[in-house]
Amino acid sequence: xxxxxxxxxxxxxxxxxxxINCTYTDSSSTYLxxxxxxxxxxxxxxxYIFSNMDMKQDQRLTVLLNKKDKHxxxxxxxxxxxxxAIYFCAENADSxxxxxxxxxxxxxxxP
Amino acid sequence: xxxxxQTPSHQVTQMGQEVILRCVPISNHLYFYWYRQILxxxxxxxxxxxxxxxSEKSEIFDDQFSVERPDGSNFTLKIRSTKLEDSAMYFCxxxxxxxxxxxxxxxxxxxxx
Numbered sequence: 001x002x003x004x005x006x007x008x009x010x011x012x013x014x015x016x017x018x019x020i021n022c023t024y025t026d027s028s029s030t031y032l033x034x035x036x037x038x039x040x041x042x043x044x045x046x047x048y049i050f051s052n053m054d055m056k057q058d059q060r061l062t063v064l065l066n067k068k069d070k071h072x073x074x075x076x077x078x079x080x081x082x083x084x085a086i087y088f089c090a091e092n093a094d095s096x097x098x099x100x101x102x103x104x105x106x107x108x109x110x111p
Numbered sequence: 112x113x114x115x116x117q118t119p120s121h122q123v124t125q126m127g128q129e130v131i132l133r134c135v136p137i138s139n140h141l142y143f144y145w146y147r148q149i150l151x152x153x154x155x156x157x158x159x160x161x162x163x164x165x166s167e168k169s170e171i172f173d174d175q176f177s178v179e180r181p182d183g184s185n186f187t188l189k190i191r192s193t194k195l196e197d198s199a200m201y202f203c204x205x206x207x208x209x210x211x212x213x214x215x216x217x218x219x220x221x222x223x224x
Contacts, residue, residue: 098159
């Protein structure tokens with residue numbers, strides 16, 4: 001079946017770049033997503049990428065997609081303390097609205 | 112920016128009781144979803160809903176669960192007879208089209224005692 005894997009924890013210094021990695025198994029995914037969850041809050045859609053793209057940039061966020069290796073990454077430039085959160089990778093392999101989520105990567109930004 | 116709203120933020124109920132979790136999707140969205148996240152586990156798909164009927168449901172979504180769009184703005188998830196293992200964060204989501212990104216609410220934390 002489909003599976004999405006992420007590393008569980010990332011510590012980064014304020015001002016540095018963060019890179020969060022994700023691997024997925026289903027090559028039929030059409031969209032891949034990054035969601036952010038701050039403590040006590042919901043899942044905020046950060047960005048998403050079509051499977052026919054290999055890169056998408058949105059301000060401080062850069063998404064890279066390697067379809068051959070089934071690897072997705074999210075780079076956050078100039079990481080700020082407000083970026084501390086859990087970041088979830090997700091894919092829609094089976095059908096449009098049925099997302100398969102990773103376990104989430106907790107990003108801690110230190111001063 | 113329009114957002115999905117969920118109420119209540121926290122619901123405590125006794126085992127065997129019925130609960131209704133409420134959601135107001137984004138107003139021009141046509142597709143609605145429920146997901147849940149048991150503490151320490153991944154976010155899991157429960158059900159998708161379009162045109163007043165269920166489009167797809169997971170194995171978790173058994174006969175104890177039902178969804179409804181009682182009016183033009185609300186979307187509800189009902190659990191008829193709650194079990195301890197139903198304790199989780201329940202997220203509602205909506206999307207404009209079938210191939211549009213999902214926008215999630217802040218979730219309702221359900222605690223079954």
